[in-house]
Amino acid sequence: MKPIDLPVEVAQPSTGMAQAVLHELAGHLQQLIEAAKTEVIDITSLPMSSSDKQQLETLLGKGEVDITLNTIGESRIFETAYSGIWWIRHYTAEHKLISELIEICAVPQIIKTHPADMQQALARLQSLTNTEQ
Amino acid sequence: MNEIELLNWARGPGLAYATAIMFFGLTLRVIEILSLGRPEELAEVRDSGVRDGWMMILKRSLPEVKHWKYITASYIFHIGLLVVIFFFIPHTHLFRDVFGIFWGGWPNYIIDFFTVLSIAAMLYTLVARFYDPSRRILSKMSDYLAWLVTFLPLVTGYMAFHRLGFDYTTMLAVHILSVELLMIAIPVSKLTHVVTFTMARWYTGSNQGRRGVRS
Amino acid sequence: MTKNNNLLAGELERLGISRRTFLKFCTSIGSVMALSPAQAAVMAEKLVTVKRQSVIWLSFQECTGCTESITRSHKPSLESLIFDFVSLDYHHTLQAASGHAAEQAREQAMHDNKGKYILIVDGSIPIKDDGVYSTIAGMTNLDMLQQVAKDAAAIVAVGSCATFGGLPKAAPNPTGAVSVADIIHDKPIINIPGCPPIPVVMTGVLAHVLTFGIPELDGMGRPKAFYGDSIHDRCYRRPYYDRGQFAKSFDDEGARKGWCLYELGCKGPVTHNACATIKWNNGTSFPIESGHGCIGCSEPDFWDAGGFYKALSTGTSNPGQWASAALAAGAAAGLASAYLNKSSKADAEKEHQPVTIEDMGGKS
Numbered sequence: 001m002k003p004i005d006l007p008v009e010v011a012q013p014s015t016g017m018a019q020a021v022l023h024e025l026a027g028h029l030q031q032l033i034e035a036a037k038t039e040v041i042d043i044t045s046l047p048m049s050s051s052d053k054q055q056l057e058t059l060l061g062k063g064e065v066d067i068t069l070n071t072i073g074e075s076r077i078f079e080t081a082y083s084g085i086w087w088i089r090h091y092t093a094e095h096k097l098i099s100e101l102i103e104i105c106a107v108p109q110i111i112k113t114h115p116a117d118m119q120q121a122l123a124r125l126q127s128l129t130n131t132e133q
Numbered sequence: 134m135n136e137i138e139l140l141n142w143a144r145g146p147g148l149a150y151a152t153a154i155m156f157f158g159l160t161l162r163v164i165e166i167l168s169l170g171r172p173e174e175l176a177e178v179r180d181s182g183v184r185d186g187w188m189m190i191l192k193r194s195l196p197e198v199k200h201w202k203y204i205t206a207s208y209i210f211h212i213g214l215l216v217v218i219f220f221f222i223p224h225t226h227l228f229r230d231v232f233g234i235f236w237g238g239w240p241n242y243i244i245d246f247f248t249v250l251s252i253a254a255m256l257y258t259l260v261a262r263f264y265d266p267s268r269r270i271l272s273k274m275s276d277y278l279a280w281l282v283t284f285l286p287l288v289t290g291y292m293a294f295h296r297l298g299f300d301y302t303t304m305l306a307v308h309i310l311s312v313e314l315l316m317i318a319i320p321v322s323k324l325t326h327v328v329t330f331t332m333a334r335w336y337t338g339s340n341q342g343r344r345g346v347r348s
Numbered sequence: 349m350t351k352n353n354n355l356l357a358g359e360l361e362r363l364g365i366s367r368r369t370f371l372k373f374c375t376s377i378g379s380v381m382a383l384s385p386a387q388a389a390v391m392a393e394k395l396v397t398v399k400r401q402s403v404i405w406l407s408f409q410e411c412t413g414c415t416e417s418i419t420r421s422h423k424p425s426l427e428s429l430i431f432d433f434v435s436l437d438y439h440h441t442l443q444a445a446s447g448h449a450a451e452q453a454r455e456q457a458m459h460d461n462k463g464k465y466i467l468i469v470d471g472s473i474p475i476k477d478d479g480v481y482s483t484i485a486g487m488t489n490l491d492m493l494q495q496v497a498k499d500a501a502a503i504v505a506v507g508s509c510a511t512f513g514g515l516p517k518a519a520p521n522p523t524g525a526v527s528v529a530d531i532i533h534d535k536p537i538i539n540i541p542g543c544p545p546i547p548v549v550m551t552g553v554l555a556h557v558l559t560f561g562i563p564e565l566d567g568m569g570r571p572k573a574f575y576g577d578s579i580h581d582r583c584y585r586r587p588y589y590d591r592g593q594f595a596k597s598f599d600d601e602g603a604r605k606g607w608c609l610y611e612l613g614c615k616g617p618v619t620h621n622a623c624a625t626i627k628w629n630n631g632t633s634f635p636i637e638s639g640h641g642c643i644g645c646s647e648p649d650f651w652d653a654g655g656f657y658k659a660l661s662t663g664t665s666n667p668g669q670w671a672s673a674a675l676a677a678g679a680a681a682g683l684a685s686a687y688l689n690k691s692s693k694a695d696a697e698k699e700h701q702p703v704t705i706e707d708m709g710g711k712s
Contacts, residue, residue, distance in 0.1 A: 040385035042378075071369040090372050096630045098376040101385060109389075110371050117367055135568055137647045140618060141664065144654060148663040149670045156674035157681070164682025169689055222592060223661035226611065230662040231671055241592035301578065302618040305660075 017048045018055040021102075028104040029084050038105035060085060067111065073098075077108055136302040143309040151313035152231070158320020159328055166332065174343065182339030189338020190331055206257040213251030214287070217244055241294075248291050255284050275322055282318045285311040370395075374555075380626060381552045381563070381573045394559040395433050401558050402457055402465040404496060405439040408489040409482045409516050409525055410471025414507035415441055417544035418551065433558060437465070440484055451485050458499060466557065467500040469493065469528050472509040472516045476524025493531060502536045502562060503528060506550060508645055511539035511569070518651035529569065536562055539569040543645035546626055549574045568648075570620065579616035579642050582624035585609070603639060613657040614641030621646040 021041070028039040043053065061081030069075035073092040080087055086108050088101045103109070134142075196204045218224060222238030229235040238244075259280055262268045289308040292298045299307065318324055326333070371392055378388025407415065419442070436442075437457030443450040457465060471489075474481040479488035487495075497503060505528040508514040516525035529537050540553055553571050556563045563571040580586065588594070588608040595602035595609055608614070616624075619642050623634040635642055641657070644650040654664030705711070 042385050044379050045382055069368060069372075071366060071372055073372075075368075075372060090376060092630050094630050096632070098631070099372075099379045101375070110368055110375075114367050135648065137618060138649065141649055141653055144662070145652075145664045148667050149665040152663075152667045153670045153674040156671045157678040160675050160678025161682045161685065164679060165685050165689070168682070168686030222594060223610065223659055226659040227661050227663065230658070231668045233668065238592075241590070301580070305618065 017046065017052040018059060021046070021056055022059065025085055025102065025104065029082070032084055032104050038103065038109070041102045043100040043102060057087070060087065069110065075110070077111065136300065136306060140302055140306040140309070143306045143313065147310060147313050151316040155316040155319055159325065162320055162325055163328060166329065178343040179345050180342045182342035185342025186335035186339035189341070190334040192338070193334045203258060203261050206254040206261070210251050210254035210258065213247040213254065214283070216247045217251065217287070217290070220244065248287060252287050252291070255280065255287070279318070279322050279324050282315045283324070286315055377548070377552050377555050380548055381556060391555060391559045395555065400433065400435040402461040403434040403436050403468060404454060404457060404465055405436060405468040406492060406496060407439070407441055408469065408471030408473050408493070408510070409523065410507065410509050412441055413544040414470040415439070418547050434554070448485070458496060462499045464501050465499070467496055467503045468506055469503060469510045470506045472513050472525035472527060473531060474516065474523035474525050481523040490531065493528065497532045497535055500535060502538065502557065503532060504538045504540065504553065504557070505529065506540050507545060508541045508543045508650070511541040512648035514543065515651055517649070537569055538562060538565065538571065541570060541646040542621060545646070546622055546628060548626055549622055574622040575620040575646065577620065579619050579621060579624045579636070583616055583636060584624070585636060598639070609636060609641040611659055612641050613655065613659055615644035615650070615653065615660060616642040617660060619644040619647050
């Protein structure tokens with residue numbers, strides 16, 4: 001039996017936060033260009049209503065790059081229509097959104113492969129080629 | 134004692150003791166008053182005084198032109214206080230708990246309005262009492278204290294609902310404690326008039342009705 | 349894997365937890381604790397490079413709900429990852445099959461990490477009759493707590509029982525249950541109340557302790573990051589409260605519209621926890637969203653706060669009964685007073701001497 005549908009709608013007006021975030025992003029992008037300084041904004045902790053977030057996402061749009069990260073629960077990352085501004089969503093295994101970030105960078109930190117992982121991969125690759133011999 | 138323990142005490146033993154003291158005190162005083170009766174009437178009575186008794190209750194409830202400002206403020210305060218006490222939705226639950234009867238509350242914005250009105254009226258009567266020479270002479274410390282114990286629940290209640298002052302748990306505890314203070318003060322001060330004011334007016338009226346010469 | 353990237357990083361590799369999963373974990377924990385993304389990155393760095401923190405978990409007079417809440421072992425979650433960053437040297441429920449060996453492991457860990465291990469406690473401690481009402485391996489909880497706390501670096505009291513006494517402490521408290529803070533006074537104690545606490549709250553606090561030390565605590569020793577706001581402060585039904593739109597009974601029209609549950613006993617206004625923001629079951633819902641008022645499970649003495657379905661404005665001590673009893677007593681006292689007054693009035697009349705004109709100096 002389906003649980004009773006209890007639609008609870010509390011009106012969430014647009015507060016203008018989207019515009020404020022755009023200003024901040026412009027500033028960070030300038031820093032990135034001039035000083036190669038990356039920055040991360042945590043959207044989950046910003047006081048934004050759901051319509052604000054919708055507005056921001058619509059304004060930023062989608063670019064060319066769309067990445068899926070398959071970790072414990074997946075993560076969806078895409079570059080917005082503004083190069084250098086990336087939107088990151090982390091999900092749990094049950095596909096619940098646990099954090100949402102905007103990163104201003106050339107490539108998001110979590111995508112870049114860590115040197116230690118490369119070392120380990122080399123070791124494994126070498127052992128593979130060794131056993132084949 | 135942390136704030137939640139204070140709140141639990143105020144809602145628990147505090148409320149129990151205050152309720153007991155108030156009901157005990159008021160019942161005792163009313164029965165005392167009624168049983169003492171009046172002194173023996175040595176003269177022939179003009180009239181039984183019953184009709185005059187009821188008329189006096191009405192007469193003393195009407196505004197007197199000379200003191201119209203003070204009386205208006207007093208009415209506003211009394212009506213506002215009764216509305217806030219008996220028709221604020223959370224209070225209706227308290228009364229259902231104590232009396233077993235339940236009535237619907239009124240919207241919050243109405244209660245808010247009457248609270249502010251009552252507070253303003255109380256401030257007016259305090260100032261009017263203090264700055265009028267004859268009222269000032271007649272006023273004793275017990276009058277000002279009675280004003281204070283009535284004022285505190287209104288102000289703390291307003292502050293608690295609007296999340297002003299301390300954190301909510303503490304503010305709610307303070308509000309409930311201020312009400313308990315009022316409850317204890319009622320039977321031991323002039324605030325007993327909450328139950329005796331009709332009796333007092335009736336008595337005065339009937340006395341006047343019995344005295345004098347039949348024309 | 350390089351050997352000098354010591355124990356913890358090696359553990360991650362061994363457990364198949366990728367660097368990226370781990371970064372995600374730290375990001376979400378940091379976000380929940382209102383740490384900046386930069387601080388979350390620092391947390392990631394530190395967690396990987398520290399030696400695994402020794403943790404001793406003592407379970408006393410409890411229902412095991414707190415352990416269950418955080419160790420859903422059939423469903424690995426990001427929260428339970430925290431256990432991969434600590435060396436859980438003792439947990440008598442999880443190690444139950446080991447018997448005496450578990451007790452020995454505990455003593456060994458205490459010795460090896462003297463002054464540096466973290467003690468986690470769930471469950472209350474009974475102290476009545478020398479604490480015989482709860483013992484482990486023949487040792488009373490009271491003795492075990494005092495013994496293990498002596499050389500601990502810090503204590504984390506998990507769940508309402510350990511933080512405030514919880515259910516065992518509810519009236520009439522037959523076992524004399526008390527909280528950790530009632531017994532230990534010379535060690536820093538972090539209280540994580542809740543019945544049970546939200547899993548990510550436990551994880552977040554532990555992660556913070558491991559990397560940044562003890563987080564900012566409020567007056568009751570609760571981390572402000574999670575317990576700073578009341579449920580009411582962050583409740584999505586708040587507009588209904590402000591407007592005075594309340595559900596009057598379960599499943600009535602107001603309840604179906606999702607109105608405020610104040611009249612149905614919600615203790616949200618006086619309860620501090622993160623349920624309204626972080627929610628339960630990985631952010632699925634929380635009691636109020638499911639239509640049931642908050643029962644105040646992260647506050648002291650919530651079992652004795654007057655009933656889950658009675659509004660916060662009601663009394664908890666049955667004031668109606670006190671009123672009737674007082675009325676009866678007042679009536680009795682009134683009648684007694686009336687009798688005394690009548691008898692003194694009668695006495696006065698008896699002694700009354702009529703006055704004549706001669707007495708007053710006149711002439712008849």
